Amino acid sequence: MKISELGQFRLIDLVNEMVNKSRNEESASWQNLIIGIGDDTAAWRCDDTTQLAKVDCQVQNVHFSFDYVTWEELGWKALAVNLSDIAAMGGFPRYALVSLGLPPDTEVDDVIDLYRGMLKLAKSSGTAVIGGNMSGSAVVFVDVTVIGSTGDKNGSMLLRSSVKPGDKVAVTGYVGAAAAGLEMLRKKMRFDAETTNILRIGFARPVPRLAEGRLLIESGVKAAIDISDGLLADLGHICESSRVGADVYIENVPVHPKVRESFGDKALELALSGGEDYELLFTASREIIEKVKQSARCPVTVIGEIVAAPGKITLVDGKGNRFSPGKTGWDHFKV
Amino acid sequence: MKISELGQFRLIDLVNEMVNKSRNEESASWQNLIIGIGDDTAAWRCDDTTQLAKVDCQVQNVHFSFDYVTWEELGWKALAVNLSDIAAMGGFPRYALVSLGLPPDTEVDDVIDLYRGMLKLAKSSGTAVIGGNMSGSAVVFVDVTVIGSTGDKNGSMLLRSSVKPGDKVAVTGYVGAAAAGLEMLRKKMRFDAETTNILRIGFARPVPRLAEGRLLIESGVKAAIDISDGLLADLGHICESSRVGADVYIENVPVHPKVRESFGDKALELALSGGEDYELLFTASREIIEKVKQSARCPVTVIGEIVAAPGKITLVDGKGNRFSPGKTGWDHFKV
Structure with a gap:
């Protein structure tokens, strides 16, 4: 079977299984390991x-x-x-x-x-x-x-596996500008100078949310992921790690205003599935999120809620209609 | 200018200079750094x-x-x-x-x-x-x-920069099998089963000298490099880092016996310039090298001596004739 048929994520699962089977519990390396493959980074004790x-x-x-x-x-x-x-x-x-x-x-x-x-x-x-x-x-x-x-x-860390039902889902900054920027650049779309600049920076020069990551830790947040594959795909990753699901209130999603302006009906899809925004998606109680909001230098928006149903992501519109998302991320090997 | 014209090593020097200029002495990262680019690995303090x-x-x-x-x-x-x-x-x-x-x-x-x-x-x-x-x-x-x-x-380490004139140059194991293996595989050369196997393993399945590296430290050796670019090229790297030169007694070089047998006159060139043997090339006093020899599970051979002349590598044959080496390594960008 070709890897394009199996898909990137199943191939990664397969390899992770091999790595786990190769554990050598007698070695200091494995003994000091806190997190192997499967979170945003690996982590190990060093003194x-x-x-x-x-x-x-x-x-x-x-x-x-x-x-x-x-x-x-x-x-x-x-x-x-x-x-x-x-x-x-x-x-x-x-x-x-x-x-x-x-x-x-x-x-x-x-x-x-x-x-x-x-x-x-x-x-x-x-x-x-x-x-x-x-x-x-x-x-x-x-x-x-x-x-x-x-x-x-x-050694406090923001883990994908610390999500609990009832937690609210929140996101830093705006989403959609990276995917919109890529589309603009690929298709040579023309907008005004300010929009062009914002979308280009969104795609080509993302600023990692380092200060915000530390603020989350200080505020008591336990779970986060960065948006690389796409908001829904990355929400899926933390839900999978924590064996929970999520409802996403699509009208609350902070689509970048320039993306809304320039991409109309397509803006929400770019924001939900485009990826590469490198914003932080995190979950916590409403109180903790309020604390984060007060100190954060960027917008922080509640966009949904964690539910018990494992792996089930549901989109909810302003009228309370519930539906399943379609395309939820990017597979490198799909041709 | 194309990178193939500048050459790999000069390009690396250029980039290293940029990295050094970007040092941020106020950051904990730079403060804890012991070795940046330029040795076999980087090194930093962690508790x-x-x-x-x-x-x-x-x-x-x-x-x-x-x-x-x-x-x-x-x-x-x-x-x-x-x-x-x-x-x-x-x-x-x-x-x-x-x-x-x-x-x-x-x-x-x-x-x-x-x-x-x-x-x-x-x-x-x-x-x-x-x-x-x-x-x-x-x-x-x-x-x-x-x-x-x-x-x-x-935090004892084997550094490229710890070489002193008068030190002997020694090498673990045999050299030449990796380059000979590559040549055999590329040109579909046929040898007996044992030779074929040894040369193939030499190229495709090198065994890193981890135990030997630790033995060198325990024996008091201060300077080593692994042979990846080629014996002479890697000797050149440590000489450059330490601002010394070296005489290499070519008759002492432990060319793999199977390479001598199969490649005749070309064997020495493969051993000196072929690279990818992943043996350890190190320098120390004769007494320390004797100590290493007694405990090592592999052959350890003295092949030369460090001299004061910076950067000058001289080959010395059995009759005492001295000459400069030609091709001394591999540049990835040469086409």
Whole structure:
């Protein structure tokens, strides 16, 4: 069977099962492991602190095309998507290792631009780039591993598996701008300068919600994920990990105003299924969410509620009509 | 300028300079950093221990071809090359993150074979696979990040920069089998079953010298590197880091006997410049090397001596003739 037939998520499940079977309980590595594959990052004990690590990759003509993304934007984004996972654990980023695949006819200036973009974000987020690798390759890829740590000695983290029925579902910022930006760039759609700029930044230069991740921890939130696959798909991931379901009040979803303006009827779909917004989706009691709202520098919006039905995501419109979502995310191997 | 014109090593220097300029001395990450880019792994303080990390990538039709390597071998090797860097620091491997690039028409069974090969080595080396990523890609790539730790609280490590004039240069095991194996596989050369097997394993299933790396630390060795680019190229790397040179007694180089038998006059070149043997090349006093020899389970051979002349590698034959080496390593971007 081809991996495109099996699908990305089932392939990942299959591999995870193999990894779990290979556990070697006698080794210090496994003994100190707190979280393996399956959350936003892995986590392990290291003396008094908890360390976090995550890898993610940007591949040419899969995640991006140089028809519409600059090398500098690529460098920024390749690091940003990993820092976003550290944010979704409520951690601090520490170190990054960068593995590049580059065709031999790549311009040296382009590689410098890529690093310029990445190092801007590294510096502002307190991340040190400590390792790298360069390989020849038929396509450009930028694979980044980020290592982080939790902020407190208790090792408090935002886990996918800590969601409880009755919790409210909330999201930071706005959603939909990344997917709208990609569509605009791909189809060469023309909007006014401000809209063009906002949508481009949404797709190409996301800002990881690191401060917000730590605010969630400090406010008592236990569960979060970052929106990479899409709001509904990522909500599905935390529901699956916690064996719960969720109702989503679609009229409450904070679709980016510029996406509403420019994409009309399609805006909600972009916001629910588009992905790559790198906002934090989290669950907590209404009281805790109120606390977060008071301190957050960005909008925080309640968009739904956790229910007991495992894995069942239901969309609820303003009139109380309930329906199942369709497409809920992105599979890399679908052709 | 194209990166193929600048060359891999000068491109890496250029990027390292950018990374160093971006240092943010106020961040905890940089404050706790012991070694950034430029040694076998990075190293940083984490409470009482020293953590190590390294990334390396295997790219289809650059590092390997499925014409002559199985998926299981690829999985083994992708992890092995990283563990070898941990060995070259004298550390213990702890965790691995695996980022795969896969064309959509990849067979599921092939991905399982890849993980089977990798997990065999992970288990036997005490490495826990804690994270992964799968991306669509036009070519297969396997990018592995390994995180390790030093064995003692002092954080003793084998550094490229600790080499002193007068030190002897020694190497574990035999060299040349990996390059000979690659040549055999590429050119479909036929040898007897034993030779074929040894050369194939040499190229496709290297065993990282983890126990030997720790033995070096315990014996008082301060400087080592693993042979990936080639014996002379890697000797060049440590000489450059330590601002010294080296004389290499070519008749002492432990060319693998099967390579001598099968490749005749070409054997020495394969051993000196072929690379990918993943043996440890180290420097120390003759007394310390004697101590290593007594406890090592593999051959340990003195092959040269460190001299004061910075960066100058000289080959010395049995008659005392001295000459400069030619090709000394592998540049990924040369076409």
